Amino acid sequence: MKFLLAVGSKEYSEPTLNIGSRIAKAFDADLSVVYVGSKPKEMFAGRVNLALDSMVKWEIYHPGIDVLRWAFDYLNSSGYLESEQVNGFNPENIVQENDRIRMVLQGSYGRKVDLILREGEIIDELRREAQKEDYTLTIIGGSQKRSMAHDLIQYIPTSIFVVKSFDTRRDYRLLLLVDDSKATKRAVRFGATIAANQGMEVDTLTVSKSENFGPGYSRAAKAAGRFLKSKGIPHKQHFLTGDPVDTFVEFANETHLMVMGASSKSPLRKFFLGSKPIKTLEKAAFPILIVK
């Protein structure tokens, strides 16, 4: 299993790297940390690259290299890499691979970690990266851009974890949204692995628009409860009525990490009408993981 984790800066990406690496550890997954920087306008790209090249001999590197070095040191000190070796990062050890730059790390680490630098628009570059390797999950920090929720869910072909307002010092509970969709089963398994590994308690939430919960919803909730019990994960089940998206957002609080299944609607319907995950992601002020 391999996860893709996007970092932007030392200032804002620490929570993303913190929870992202913990989740990768929970799945014993390899991790690609990608920095996506802004791409020079094509008109000026040659001249900007000439300037960047001239800086290397002064040991001044692309700002993204500094961020990747920081990410590497963070993973090393947080125990993700399970290695005593701290000198594996050398900014001169870079390999240009078509549309991306990859850092070659010296030495071996408990898990495989790749450090990648890309330039361009964030969704385009994450999509290209996700298509290049077989990633299961893309982890990214929250964004102010409203269309980001739609673009991530619609165009990135992996599960998505958006680390919004995550506080590294806080203890979180896992909020598992359960309905009769196909993706719920995968979401339950995914959420249970995280909860078990991180010692989180779980709230499962099933929301129906009417008082009458259909058989599909009841079956899904029971199955989720059984699965969590079988894994020994402490959990509480909640059943509420109302508009699903509003109810999800109202129920969740600042200590929740939400996990939900992706919508099975066609991309065209999602494009014009949206979906529960897209709308929830737009409104959420907490970390949210959407399992495809």
Added chain:
Amino acid sequence: MFQISNQVIANVLYWIRQKRWLLLTIIVGIVLYLLPAPSGMSDLSRPDDAYHTLIIVIMTLVLIITEPVPLPAVAMMILILQVVFGIAEPNEVASSFMSDAVFFIMGSLMLAVSIVKQGLDSRLALGIIRLTGNKTWRIAAGFTTICALLSSFIGEHTVTAMMMPVGLILVRSTSSDPKKVAVLASLLLFSIAYGSAMGSIGTPSGGGRNVIMMGYWTEFGHGTVSYLQWMKHAYPMLLFQIPLAVIILLMTFRPKQRVLDTAVRKLKVQVTKGGKMQGKEYLVIAVFMGVFLGWVFLGHTIGLGIIALIGVFVYLAFGLVDWSDLNRNTNWGVILLFGAAISIGIQINYTGLAQWIAGGAMDALQFVAGDSPLLQITVAILLSAILTNFLSNAAAVAVIGPIVLNMGGDPIIMGFAAALASAFAYLTVVASPTCMIIHSSGLVKRGDFLKAGGKLFIMSVIVLLLVSQLLWPLF
């Protein structure tokens, strides 16, 4: 029954998202093509050709600004549509595509690589620091002045590429905490970028768009302007701008660090590690001096572009630069695009489109100031200065050059005004390569471009207007 999978639909939606500007451009192009030419164009000798040229210009501008397709594709579109719309014969398009201005752009891009690759930046750094000492304001003033003077001969991005590391070394040696040196970084990096941008007006070799304008003057029968004549018009403007720019930058960015004692010492140590200048470095400078003398004394006979190419040839022949370096750092797509832009610029003039746009603009503004030369020159300056902030200075001059030359007044003066104003690309990150280069450091904020650049833009427009009204009439 045939069913389209969700994956295919998602891919199509993604493609539409990526290419939305291309699709919009094509739709706008088709709609405009189906509409009749504006009635005002009927007075022109080739109204349909003028209208079709206008459609190509609109499509080109949108595609250059939004970049949904690679620039060489835009270049090809320009050439193809000229033939498809029947504006020009294929051979006519081909001959207008390659000119001395394109040779100059190609040659100057390669000369830049040759110079930057020699590592002369450390020599330059030492020279500047010796001149300025270690006071922050003096270093900023020194950066602005030296960058302006150098870029007037070797081009803005060449100087910025050489000076950026020097500025960054000073910043990083002051503190490793970016927050503590944010203002200092802005002051030094903007001094480099804006100094280089201002300087690029000084001589024809300061920027490709200067040579494009010289090409238009000759092509459209307005006469020829020599290297020294250009300097006579442009250099005073540059010299007036330097102290004003220094004052603006020092007033805008006031770093806490008044003296960069430690940073200067570290820089000196780093530079002296490089040892004394080698014969190769002397040769690089000597060849460039030869190119410069060629531009001054032979430019009007064999062309500035050919002289730039002679310089590149000598660098290659003497092994002073590797072809692989030139090939890797020269953006061939940009060269193709400038060739195509000049080609459509020629059609803008010959189809009468330039005359139509210029006439329309002047008619619309006549109620403000009548038919005054001051209005004509102000419009030319603002048109060029605004467009350059969204396009690129060479593309801006290629497109609006023929228009301003048709606005009335002395075409040489109007051309100078537009070409010089195209250097005022201070307002956005994407305005010029120098702005993008300093932004790539990650140390300057987007908002700073407007904060400092806005003041510089206004100052430059005023200085250019004063120079054009008070100084140029004396020549």
